[in-house]
Amino acid sequence: MEDKFQQTKRLIDKSEKILLIAHRKPDGDTLGSCIALYHALEKIGKEVSMACIDEIPDRYKYMPDISKFISEFDFHDYDLMIVSDAGASYMTSYHEKYEGIFKGDVHVINIDHHASNDNFGTVDVVDNQSASTTMIIYKFFKFAGYEITPVMATALLTGIYNDTGSFMHQNTTPETLKIAGELMAYGGRVVDVSKNLFKTTPISTLKLWGRVLGNLKVNKEGVAMSVITKQDFDECGAEIDELSGAVDFINCVPKTNYTVLLHEDEKGNVKGSFRTRKEEVDLEEIASKFGGGGHKKAAGFTVPGRLEKEVRWKIIPAHDKRQHRAIKPGNDVSLSE
Ligand SMILES: [Mn+2]
Known part of the structure; x- marks a missing residue:
């Protein structure tokens, strides 16, 4: 990693105008990376811009200068682009908008932590052991000797919080907690991050999650299952992405084998998301039966189609013939789904 950091520093040092690029549908890690880099590079006298093709979600607006993101630019105006x-x-998504953007006319530093990274940069600073991209950027700042301000520390913490689900995912390591601690010592505002990322929810999302909870059932095979239709989205006034995280939330029922959340999308597909808390359950295998894939503990699939509710009613006769009790719902009549 040292030599990658050295090459990164060399490219930054010889550049005047630098463009920081976030990925589409931006999250706390890509935005926290850009904001921290923006402050670091401005401080050393660079002319810096930040770009993202999609709008910045409101919940990240606590980070200073987040309103400076642009969506359009001329990449030839810059000496260097840093994609985080x-x-x-x-x-x-800029490869579609600007032909030739990543073809070598302008140097690119690619900083990332996805195992699938295809090394598209002039310099690729990729570490898939890192829980977040901001952790890599933190190490680079230390390497380069950049001053870390409270604003930068908060932005870097945002990436860690975002990608570890506030230290609850399996990617949380001793190093993650150590770096988070150091960032707090640099003045990072943990309370701001948790309040905005995890304790701020629009009413449409709450209503949608209410339906997820209301529809939740556990079947005889120990599968916790819930369903959201297109109509549910419409009636709650919610968008598809407001469902993200819901499957993790309901994957908490004791004694279940795994959890599945099915939903319809706007393109006429049914999507399924699987989660499990059990060591021995392999969800990748289960999802592959539906033509999907993923990881052992989190997987999913997409099939064209729609969801239809099928309700069967059956009468279970009372065993005690002497009493001739009336059949009551929930007692002798069962609803199976
Ligand atoms: Mn990330």
């Missing part, structure tokens, strides 16, 4: 947290150049 993008597993491939197409994840920025």
Whole structure:
């Protein structure tokens, strides 16, 4: 990593105008990376811009200068582009908008932590052992001797919080916690990050998650399952991406083998997301039966189609013939789904 950091520093040192690029559908890691780099590079006298093809979600607006993101630019205006947290150049979506952008006319530093990174940069600073891209950037700042301000520390913490689900995912290591601690010591505002990332939810999302909870059932095979239709999205006034995280939230029912959340999308597909807390369950295998894939503990699939509710009613006769009790719902009549 040292030589990659050296090459990165050399490219930054000889550049005047630098463009920082976030990936499409930006999250806390790509945005925190850009904001921290923006402050670091401005401080050493560079002319810096930040770009993202999609709008910045409101929950990240606590980070200073986040309003400075632009969506359009002329890449020939810059000496250097730094792309953060993008597993491939197409994840920025700028390859479609600007022909030749990543073809070598302008140097590119690719800083990322995805195992699937396709090394599209002039310099590729890729470490898939890192829980977040901001952790790599933190190490680079230390290497380069850049001053870390409280604003930069908060931005770097945002990436760590985002990608570890506030230290709850398996990618949380002793090093993750150590760096998070150091960032707090640099003045990083943990409370701002958790409040905005995890404790701010629009009413449409709450209503949608309410339906996820209301529809949740556990079947005889020990599978916790919930369903969201297109109509649910419409009635809650919610977008598809507001469902993200819901499957992790409901993957908490004791004694279940795994959890599945099915939903319809706007393109006429049914998508399934699987999660499990059990060591012995291999979800990649289960998802592959539906033509999907993923990891052992988190997987998914997409099939064209729609969801239809099938309700069966059956009458279970009372065993005690002497009493001739009336059949009551929930007692003798069962609803199976
Ligand atoms: Mn990331």
